[in-house]
Amino acid sequence: MKKETKFSHISRPKIGIATPVNHNITKASTLLFNKSKDLYRSDIRGYGRHGSEIHDALAHAFNVLEDGVATTIFPSGLAACTVAILSLVKTGDHVLLTDSSYGPIKKFCMQFLSIMGIETELYNPRIGCDIEKLIKKSTRLIIMESPGSLSFEIQDVPAIVKIAKKNKIFTLIDNTWSAGLSFKPLNHGVDISCHAATKYFGGHSDIMCGVAISRTKEIAKKVKQTATHLGNSISPDDVYGILRGFRTLVTRFKQQEETSLSLAKWLNEQSKVSRVIHPAHISHPDHELWKRDFTGGGCIFSAVFKPCSEDEVNKFIDRLELFGIGFSYGGYESLCINCDPQLIREKSNKLPGPLIRFACGLENLEDLKIDIEKSLLKLKLA
Numbered sequence: 001m002k003k004e005t006k007f008s009h010i011s012r013p014k015i016g017i018a019t020p021v022n023h024n025i026t027k028a029s030t031l032l033f034n035k036s037k038d039l040y041r042s043d044i045r046g047y048g049r050h051g052s053e054i055h056d057a058l059a060h061a062f063n064v065l066e067d068g069v070a071t072t073i074f075p076s077g078l079a080a081c082t083v084a085i086l087s088l089v090k091t092g093d094h095v096l097l098t099d100s101s102y103g104p105i106k107k108f109c110m111q112f113l114s115i116m117g118i119e120t121e122l123y124n125p126r127i128g129c130d131i132e133k134l135i136k137k138s139t140r141l142i143i144m145e146s147p148g149s150l151s152f153e154i155q156d157v158p159a160i161v162k163i164a165k166k167n168k169i170f171t172l173i174d175n176t177w178s179a180g181l182s183f184k185p186l187n188h189g190v191d192i193s194c195h196a197a198t199k200y201f202g203g204h205s206d207i208m209c210g211v212a213i214s215r216t217k218e219i220a221k222k223v224k225q226t227a228t229h230l231g232n233s234i235s236p237d238d239v240y241g242i243l244r245g246f247r248t249l250v251t252r253f254k255q256q257e258e259t260s261l262s263l264a265k266w267l268n269e270q271s272k273v274s275r276v277i278h279p280a281h282i283s284h285p286d287h288e289l290w291k292r293d294f295t296g297g298g299c300i301f302s303a304v305f306k307p308c309s310e311d312e313v314n315k316f317i318d319r320l321e322l323f324g325i326g327f328s329y330g331g332y333e334s335l336c337i338n339c340d341p342q343l344i345r346e347k348s349n350k351l352p353g354p355l356i357r358f359a360c361g362l363e364n365l366e367d368l369k370i371d372i373e374k375s376l377l378k379l380k381l382a
């Protein structure tokens with residue numbers, strides 16, 4: 001079955017007589033039993049924190065999406081990543097983290113893990129096989145994100161996983177960019193694939209949700225236990241919204257990846273733009289690696305403008321009418337941010353500034369171009 005068909009039909013309620021197309025939302029903290037002894041049965045969900053039928057339905061859809069054995073659902077993408085990380089490490093461990101990682105994850109590792117006595121070392125996202133040189137006796141986990149947030153470096157995931165396996169090290173990837181549609185990390189042997197389901201799966205910028213999809217039962221057990229210990233829980237209303245997003249995911253993603261690549265190609269030709277950074281664009285330094293491992297692109301990319309003042313960059317963004325000024329991506333509305341102030345890189349090259357990130361929504365491509373063109377016209381270069 002093709003993806004569009006699969007995700008229209010997956011995880012639907014079993015049809016009886018006059019069954020709704022979608023799952024009911026069952027709202028509960030307390031679950032009641034008619035026999036006292038049943039309260040402590042291990043084969044039954046005994047309390048609202050452990051989810052509901054619709055939680056199971058959503059988890060199943062994610063398992064199928066990425067060929068995982070189990071999915072744990074979290075109240076945010078950040079929670080999915082941090083709890084999944086915590087489930088694999090202990091005091092005294094050494095963790096390798098890509099320098100291109102999502103900012104709040106970097107902060108979690110540098111600040112929170114450090115308090116726990118876990119050392120985080122940043123690596124250059126283009127390190128490939130050379131990651132072996134950074135491995136110590138205490139190295140327990142490698143945390144990847146490909147492409148990197150804001151700067152879009154593609155990592156050689158198969159090479160890194162091969163070295164991790166040889167050294168008995170766990171691997172985790174933040175796979176938010178690909179929506180699990182254009183890249184399947186578990187099939188390359190990565191242990192846990194995390195998503196900010198907030199982005200493409202929500203699709204309408206109104207739900208926070210994260211998932212951690214595990215490759216093996218042993219890994220899944222660790223994630224689930226840690227999530228339970230930390231009191232993880234998400235409302236059935238939010239889960240309903242994410243499962244609804246799944247129904248249109250493939251179609252929205254296709255449209256948005258097409259708009260994003262077309263817009264990147266067009267921007268690359270504009271005289272005030274020095275280059276675009278989009279893995280699916282031929283000019284991207286990791287384009288060959290992207291072609292080898294990915295089957296498609298995403299909806300976000302960055303553009304490096306020719307030198308101009310910070311003030312000019314902000315004015316350029318303020319003038320846009322169709323691009324909202326806000327974080328996140330994967331919703332139906334286009335967004336634009338100035339990345340420069342938050343691009344703190346230690347192990348990889350700083351980009352030759354002003355870096356502007358575009359997230360494409362479902363608007364018409366020509367309308368988006370006109371909006372950018374009008375604002376570019378007024379941009380004053382240094």
Ligand SMILES: *Cc1c(COP(=O)(O)O)cnc(C)c1O
Pocket residue numbers: 076077078079081102145149174176177195196197198199208209210328
């Ligand atoms: C947005 C994002 C997150 C965090 O997800 P939230 O649901 O906003 O907490 C994590 N990783 C990446 C790559 C993201 O883009």
